[in-house]
Amino acid sequence: MGSTPNRYKSGVMPYAQMGYWDPDYDPKETDVIAVFRISPQDGVDPIEAAAAVAGESSTATWTVVWTDRLTACDAYRAKAFRVVPVPGAPGQYFSYIAYDIDLFEEGSIANLTASIIGNVFGFKPLKALRLEDMRIPVAYLKTFQGPPTGIVVERERLDKFGRPLLGATTKPKLGLSSKNYGRVVYEALKGGLDFVKDDENINSQPFMHWRDRFLYCMEAVNKASAATGEVKGHYLNVTAATMEDMYERADFAKQLGSCIVMIDLVIGYTAIQSMAKWARRNDMILHLHRAGHGTYTRQKAHGVSFRVIAKWMRMAGVDHIHAGTVVGKLEGDPNVIKGIYSICRDSFTKQNLEHGVFFDQDWAGLRKLMPVASGGIHAGQMHQLITYLGEDVVLQFGGGTIGHPDGIQAGATANRVALEVMIKARNEGRDIWNEGPQILAEAAKWCSPLRAALDTWKDVTFNYQSTDTADFVPTPTMAEA
Amino acid sequence: MRITQGTFSFLPDLTDTEVSAQIDYALAQGWAIGVEYTDDPHPRNCYWEMWGNPMFDLRDAAGAMTEVHACRKAHPHTYIRVNAFDATRGFETTRLSFIVNRPATEPGFLLKRHEVGGRQIQYTIESYAAQAPEGRRYE
Numbered sequence: 249m250g251s252t253p254n255r256y257k258s259g260v261m262p263y264a265q266m267g268y269w270d271p272d273y274d275p276k277e278t279d280v281i282a283v284f285r286i287s288p289q290d291g292v293d294p295i296e297a298a299a300a301v302a303g304e305s306s307t308a309t310w311t312v313v314w315t316d317r318l319t320a321c322d323a324y325r326a327k328a329f330r331v332v333p334v335p336g337a338p339g340q341y342f343s344y345i346a347y348d349i350d351l352f353e354e355g356s357i358a359n360l361t362a363s364i365i366g367n368v369f370g371f372k373p374l375k376a377l378r379l380e381d382m383r384i385p386v387a388y389l390k391t392f393q394g395p396p397t398g399i400v401v402e403r404e405r406l407d408k409f410g411r412p413l414l415g416a417t418t419k420p421k422l423g424l425s426s427k428n429y430g431r432v433v434y435e436a437l438k439g440g441l442d443f444v445k446d447d448e449n450i451n452s453q454p455f456m457h458w459r460d461r462f463l464y465c466m467e468a469v470n471k472a473s474a475a476t477g478e479v480k481g482h483y484l485n486v487t488a489a490t491m492e493d494m495y496e497r498a499d500f501a502k503q504l505g506s507c508i509v510m511i512d513l514v515i516g517y518t519a520i521q522s523m524a525k526w527a528r529r530n531d532m533i534l535h536l537h538r539a540g541h542g543t544y545t546r547q548k549a550h551g552v553s554f555r556v557i558a559k560w561m562r563m564a565g566v567d568h569i570h571a572g573t574v575v576g577k578l579e580g581d582p583n584v585i586k587g588i589y590s591i592c593r594d595s596f597t598k599q600n601l602e603h604g605v606f607f608d609q610d611w612a613g614l615r616k617l618m619p620v621a622s623g624g625i626h627a628g629q630m631h632q633l634i635t636y637l638g639e640d641v642v643l644q645f646g647g648g649t650i651g652h653p654d655g656i657q658a659g660a661t662a663n664r665v666a667l668e669v670m671i672k673a674r675n676e677g678r679d680i681w682n683e684g685p686q687i688l689a690e691a692a693k694w695c696s697p698l699r700a701a702l703d704t705w706k707d708v709t710f711n712y713q714s715t716d717t718a719d720f721v722p723t724p725t726m727a728e729a
Numbered sequence: 730m731r732i733t734q735g736t737f738s739f740l741p742d743l744t745d746t747e748v749s750a751q752i753d754y755a756l757a758q759g760w761a762i763g764v765e766y767t768d769d770p771h772p773r774n775c776y777w778e779m780w781g782n783p784m785f786d787l788r789d790a791a792g793a794m795t796e797v798h799a800c801r802k803a804h805p806h807t808y809i810r811v812n813a814f815d816a817t818r819g820f821e822t823t824r825l826s827f828i829v830n831r832p833a834t835e836p837g838f839l840l841k842r843h844e845v846g847g848r849q850i851q852y853t854i855e856s857y858a859a860q861a862p863e864g865r866r867y868e
Binding site for chain 2: 400403404407409410411440463466467470471473474475476477478479503504505595616661664665668669671672675676677691694
């Protein structure tokens with residue numbers, strides 16, 4: 249159909265007839281494949297809607313243009329090749345679309361996303377559109393740097409093996425002076441945490457300018473390191489208004505001997521890739537806080553799923569990414585979180601529809617991205633956290649450290665003891681899912697900070713239904729607690 | 730002070746039965762056990778002395794415990810750790826590392842502050858014990 253003269257008659261023609269729908273298309277190894285959840289407007293044929301998505305995310309405009317004929321236009325057209333109803337969701341369809349690799353600039357998340365989530369998300373014939381997952385071909389992956397450090401090298405640099413890393417975000421998020429802020433960092437690190445973290449909105453405000461914070465935090469980090477004999481770190485947030493400002497802050501962090509800096513997702517894909525390259529050049533671990541993602545990842549009908557964001561961030565090149573806790577205060581269905589964690593940590597991610605993973609993904613040697621679990625978690629949930637999230641994860645207990653009744657050091661110690669005792673029990677072959685509370689209670693007999701933590705937070709859970717769940721399970725699951 | 734490097738340093742010192750259980754776990758994962766010791770526990774001293782090569786062909790925790798005991802006997806006043814190495818593609822690194830022997834007293838570290846311009850301080854961590862010559866640090 250694409251080559252007949254009628255195809256190029258001036259006027260408007262259904263997208264499906266313009267070459268954007270090809271049910272016989274067999275995707276090439278080198279194709280980028282996207283699966284979208286489409287909700288066509290009433291009366292719009294789902295296949296035409298899928299073809300329209302393919303068209304609008306590749307070469308099409310609303311009307312026929314003769315200038316297509318100056319190009320090998322078939323190759324540049326994305327092809328919708330499969331449209332299936334979403335189980336249990338009337339009016340929604342999964343639409344699989346293949347894109348030739350030459351549609352994209354090498355090593356550029358900005359270019360990839362300008363096509364895939366560009367104009368198409370505002371397209372009127374659709375009520376809603378959600379990018380569920382993508383298969384990135386090895387040939388394209390190899391044009392990305394990936395995480396500057398990765399899980400393996402991060403652990404070797406920190407000399408920390410066999411257990412999740414422990415962190416906390418300094419609280420209150422806003423208002424502390426630099427000197428008071430550094431106090432929290434020192435207490436938490438000396439008490440047993442590996443990392444403390446700036447929050448996403450700590451940049452350089454009137455109550456605390458960035459240079460002052462960096463100076464006090466590095467005093468805290470080094471003092472805690474000397475007190476424990478361990479490598480310690482504080483994620484210095486270098487997020488700022490311009491790249492020049494961010495480079496200046498990151499360079500200062502490096503000059504002060506910090507092993508890690510952080511950025512926020514809201515700085516944008518290009519800035520993230522620039523910082524990834526800076527981090528690789530400067531032997532720095534790069535932490536990413538996913539500030540802002542909930543605006544487009546949480547609702548199932550419209551936006552971009554977080555598993556896609558995680559994939560893009562592994563390609564763009566960050567070392568840490570907040571990826572959900574299952575049991576904490578923030579959104580996170582256990583199955584969906586498992587899928588996201590596998591995208592971060594696997595060498596080869598297997599398709600797993602129950603976890604929301606639509607494709608096999610060969611990571612082609614791209615380094616592994618350490619997921620970070622934070623938000624409303626505490627020592628009493630340690631057995632659940634380890635069961636759900638495994639070992640290669642940073643567990644961040646902000647309130648669960650700083651809010652401890654006996655002080656910040658005690659809070660940190662409670663978390664570290666709970667963690668070590670649970671890993672030890674797991675390795676000994678004990679059933680930590682069922683025996684977890686008992687294992688913690690036994691340790692609390694000799695560790696009074698842990699006892700106080702368990703007493704304080706024993707009844708705290710956040711059992712709300714998740715909104716972002718996998719579609720291939722009969723009912724949405726709820727975090728067990 | 731108590732140096733808290735290693736996977737289990739916040740717990741009471743592991744008994745031999747507990748050490749053996751962790752080695753069993755590591756062997757069950759297909760990891761190779763190595764024993765290392767040092768009298769220079771600086772946090773960035775990543776190369777402790779190897780008590781022989783990692784035991785790639787060993788499948789029995791008792792064999793590894795024999796090496797732990799022999800190392801303790803030869804170097805009773807040093808830090809000794811058990812490492813487990815994973816040769817699986819994508820890891821190829823240490824997967825577990827925990828201390829199984831420490832000196833009777835641990836004097837800890839001095840934080841040296843070298844004040845430079847603009848309120849900046851360059852920090853150096855020095856082990857008090859490592860100020861004595863090698864081999865005489867924890868006598």
